[in-house]
Amino acid sequence: MTDLGKVYMQIWQLLYPDPQVTIAVRPCWINEFGFDAIRQLRRRIADAGLGPTPRVLNSTSPRIHIHGGGRYDSDTEYEKSIHLAHQISLKVLIMESFIKSRETRPQLLQSLLAALPPLDKSLEEFRDVATLSDGYKIDLQIVRPRGVDESNADRPLILLWPGGGFIVAGVEPTTRPAREFALEFGAVVVNATYRLAPENKFPRSVKDGWETAVWLSKNAGRFGADLSKGFVVGGWSAGANIASVVSQRSGVEGLGITGTLLGIPFLLVKEIVPEKYAKEWVSRETNAEWSPTFTTAVINDVSKALQAEIKSPWYSPFNDPEAIPKSPKAYIQVGDRDPLRDDGLIYAKVLKDNGIESRVDNYPDWGHQGWTIFAPQDQPAELGPNTMKGMRWLLGKE
Secondary structure (H helix, E strand, O other), X not given: OOHXXXXXXXXXXXXXXXXXXXXXXXXXXXXXXXXXXXXXXXXXXXXXXXXXXXXEEEOOOOOOEEOOOOOOOOXXXXXXXXXXXXHHHHHHHHXXXXXXXXXXXXXXXXXXXXXXXXXXXXXXXXXXXXEOOOOOEEEEEXXXXXXXXXXXXXXXXXXXXXXXXXXXXXXXXXXXXXXXXXXXXXXXXXXXXXXXXXXXXXOHHHHHHHHHHHHHHHHHHHHOEXXXXXXXXXXXXXXXXXXXXXXXXXXHHOOOOOEEEXXXXXXXXXXXXXXXXXXXXXXXXXXXXXXXXXXXXXXXXXXXXXXXOOOOOOOOHHHOOOOHHHOOEEXXXXXXXXXXXXXXXXXXXXXXXXXXXXXXXXXXXXXXXXXXXXXXXXXXXXXHHHHHHHHHHHOOOO
């Protein structure tokens, strides 16, 4: 059984957990590409020898019927059945595209890295690993001023995590801010990864983030950092989720994190929105389809792949209200057209309610993108400078 085969099976089980489901559908009712995606997924699962597989059948019947549900006679139920077929095909396409992107992602990341300005001659960039409690080794990329090492460890430490829906990651996406932070602030900057869903169930990715932060706190001097000069954690999207949970836990455990950078953070689902701000949590609806690729439906499906306990404190800082007053100050960036916008805006308000300083930049006509190697050429002119300004504040260098 191949690792990829396991992933495909896990995807199907997440999207449609009943292995006996039969989908009988006329291909003309589903985008042919979508129908083909289901068919290909079935074939891949079968080829991997993974036992019971979902059956996808061509049918001459003008009906779509689900196992145990019978035929639909009313027009309303008929329309629902067509909608269901579309949704299943789209879910498979979305999830499959994330997994398949792992195969092409290295090439994409290298091309984006090549488009960045060359590494400044005053900096060095190298790889290392953090060994976690179960022996797993997390990949790290370190960017720091040349000549800095454990013999003169006196630099602030910045730890960054990338986005990717917890399904894809890598140390490369945060290379842009890492280089800028190291150059501007003389900091030791560490880009970290984490184990991915759906192979690794919640809260593995977030716990990897916590253990990485703990490991670095114990090994900061080895890389030339001194936590008394500042210890900031940050990330974008899923990485911002990890950073928010890690920084809040740091306040409880005494890890010494002094600031948090949260770019386009994923922090909330409907069930855990604070009642005080429930009417303000609207961007999942108002911005649901502003981007053709990053929609609320995509967010929901990717969230499902995480298999999370949504009320766990490992899932969101909102789930441990007693710990919020112990959180460090936070700099938050959101896009006004991002479905996740209100996650960040409401978090800033909750921090303020608990006496914690925060600063927010909200970019008009900007979606789910941040100051990473994925930032497009038409990014807001102030995005980069504001990111630097926010980090300067977090490090106490204003």
